[in-house]
Structures are given as structure tokens and as C-alpha cells.
Amino acid sequence: MMKYRLLALLSAAAIMLAGCGSSDSSSSADANKPSDGTGTSAVTEASEAVTEAAPAEDSSYTRSKSFVETKDYPSLKELYKDRFLIGCAISTKVMNSPEYTQLAVEQFNSYTAENEMKPERVLDQQTAMSDPGKYNEHVPVTYDSIRTCLEYAQAHGFAVRGHTLVWHSQTPEWFFYKNFDKNQGNVDRETMLKRMENYIKDVLEWTNENYPGLIYAWDVVNEAASDSKGMRKESKWYEVVGEDFVEKAFEYARKYAAKDVKLFYNDYNAYQARKQKDIISFLKPIAEAGNLDGVGMQSHIGLYLHPNSFMSAVREYVEELGDIEIQITELDIGKDKSDNWEEKQKELYKGFFEGLMELQDDGIKITSVTIWGLTDDMSWRKGENALMFNRDLSRKPAFDGVVEAITGSGDSEEEAA
Ligand code: XIL
Secondary structure: HHHHHHHHHHHHHHHHHHHHOOOOOOOOOOOOOOOOOOOHHHHHHHHHOOOOOOOOOOOOOOOOOOOHHHOOOOOOOOOOOOOOEEEEEHHHHOOOHHHHHHHHHHHHEEEEEEOOOHHHHEHHHHHHHHHOOOOOOOOOOOOOOHHHHHHHHHHHHOEEEEEEEEOOOOHHHHEEEEHOOOOHHOOOOHHHHHHHHHHEEEEEEEHHHOOOOEEEEEEEOOOOOOOOOOOOOOOOHHHOOOOOOOOOHHHHHHOOOOOOOEOOOOOOOOHHHHHHHHHHHHHHHHOOOOOOOOEEEEOEEOOOOHHHHHHHHHHHHHHHHHEEEEEEEEEEEOOOOOOOOOHHHHHHHHHHHHHHHHHHHOOOOOEEEEEEOOOOHOOOOOOOOOOOOOOOOEEOHHHHHHHHHHHHHOOOHHOOO
16 A cells, blocks of 8 residues: 555655646746657656555545556547647646546547636735735736646646636725725725736736647636626626726737737536626627627536527627637536436536537638546536546446537447447
């Protein structure tokens, strides 16, 4: 057992060295590339250890060795390579685990940080509080968390979706207060706009200078629409800046983003008729100003959904907003109470991917599809078994559904063998 633990630690260290070694914010994008230049050396290192290593983090759980031996399934990123990028939301738990990393690298070619690139991980409260007057309009940021993500993504050959710049959630409240102090109330709109502009500028410029070409899209604004009507009112951005905060965010993002970085608006339930209407109405002027490249449809859905209604909504965005891209940014499909939920889930995953490819065949630009997490036990939707892999890293029928959608096969196991 000790030997296994040691191996796990050593392989984790290999990942850290290959992927996260830099602590210099000005390091060039190539500084930590594996020496063979393929971006795979850490993975190879990891996969060697996988056959022997026990799970390093979860001592209450012993994973069966057989998961490695039976892991002979096809690679989604290969199958879909002529269609769209196929991504996964990756957490630190995955980044720190050689075996999770191995699975993610085998299957996916796009990476979204599940939490580590959100404003709460980037805004630097300590420095801000050290001299609130000095930092009033230009709030300090720290790039450690983003850097760890981008080093990992680069070392393992992932393209990156940047998630997210302007959001009511996972953004600290102190960011919106006079002198960063709750007791002093909100800052005025003009100051908040300066803070917004500087935040967007800093993050876009730093990522582009240090990792040019790695991030292909940013969720500039996340979840600005209300679940009931119009714009979400319970948002500090809405409260302090007002209705046009979305427009301003895109204006700044366009000003500072590199040419090849696509600017996205991202939301959940973005396929629901009423919410879609509201989203379109506030995105229209932004699209007309040339500041919107795409809509991210999160797609946290359930077995109730019919793919056709979702696909019609995709068409609607393109009809209303012009020549934009659509990305499925956070797909997961929760189970229901029926006994055959796993079969139904497989069919919906399959139908969903088939629908997306039909849209593509009609000329709609579906450029990336991301699943929001790797294994069911790690999903943010606890107990809903919404993803494609089991805790032991074996594939679920849902995975076969996604394979069958593109191979046209009714029996992916035969195909995979
Ligand atoms: C979720 C993460 O998965 C959780 O780990 C975290 O606790 C909360 O945020 N919409 C988004 C994502 O845009 O960033 C959210 O991610 C899920 C909903």
C-alpha cells in the first residue's frame, strides 16, 4: 500500500513539474512545455503510474483495478475532431490526480476551469485593502490560480474556454463597495465601470501576453438574465452599474481581447422561450455593435427535455443575432426517478449530439461542446448522476450514446473493440 501511495505521489509530482512549475507571472507561454514538445509527457508519466497507484485523495474509497484494464473505449475528441471541440470542466481534484487527468486527456481537447478562473479566485482583496485609495479604480488581481490552470491546459494539449469575467456569483462583494468596505456602501456607477474595465483589461491582456492562442473563447458575461423576467435584479453588477453593464462588459472585452479570442454571453436555460427572448433583446445591440461572437448555452438539463425544442432555440439565436457561434458550455443531464433512467439518459445524450450535428450540417456554427465535469461523484449536481463516467472511471451508457451519435452505430462496444 505504501508503495502505491508513493507512486501516486511521485506521479502527481511529475504532473506538477510538467504542468505547473512556473511562478513567474511574466514567464513565456512555452516555458513549461514538456521537452518533447508534444504536450503529452506528463500524461504518459501519469498513465504509467495509473496501473499501480491507488487513488491519492480519497482514502474512504478503493477503486477497482479493473477500471484501468477495461478502459478501452474510443476517444470522443478523435471521433468529433471534424465537428467541434469537445470539452470538460476540470476541477483542482482532477488536475491533482494522474488518473483523472489521464481520462480527461484521452477524451477531451477543450478545458474549462470549473472554478479557478472566476473573479473570486483572481481579485486580490489583501492588496486592495492595504491601500483602498490607491486601488479605488484599478483593483489588484493575482494570476496564480489562472496560471496553474493555463499551465496544466497547455501541458496536456487542451484548448481553453475562459470562464468567466463578469458574473453576479463567485465574485466577492467587497469589489463593489467604497473602499472595499461593506459599511461604506456601494461605489458609484462610474467608479464601478472603471473597476470593470480594468479587471477585463488585466485578465485579457495578461492571458494573451503569457499564453497567446491558448484561450479560444471567454464568457464575458455569465447569467445576466432573470429566471422570471428581464434582467437578473439580484446582481451587484445590475445594482451598481445598471442595465447596460452587459453592453459595457462586451465593449471593454472587445477593446482588450486579442483578435482570435471569441467573446461569449453564457447562460443556463438559455433555450427556454421566455428567457431566450430577454437574452436576445439585451444581446441585440451588442451583436449589432460587433462586440458579440457567440452565445454559450450552459445546458444543465434533465430527462424532460426534447432535443428538438433545444435545437429550435439554437436556430432562433442565429436568426436573431446574425452570424454568431453557438457553444454548449456546461452540458450535464440529470437523472429522473424512473428505473431505466440510465437508458433514457443515454438516449438524450445521443439525441442531443445528433441534433447539434444536424444544425451544423445546416450551416450553424457549433464550435465547442463542454461537459460540466468528469465523473458523477464530482459533479456539482450531487446525486443526479448527470455525467458520462462513473466514479470508478468506467463509462456510462451516456458515453456510449455520445459515441453512437457520431458513429451511427447502435452498439458502440462492438465498434470500440
Ligand atoms: C459551479 C461549479 O461547478 C461548482 O463547483 C461551484 O461550487 C459553483 O459553480 N453555471 C456556471 C458555472 O456558469 O460556473 C457553475 O459552476 C455552474 C452553473
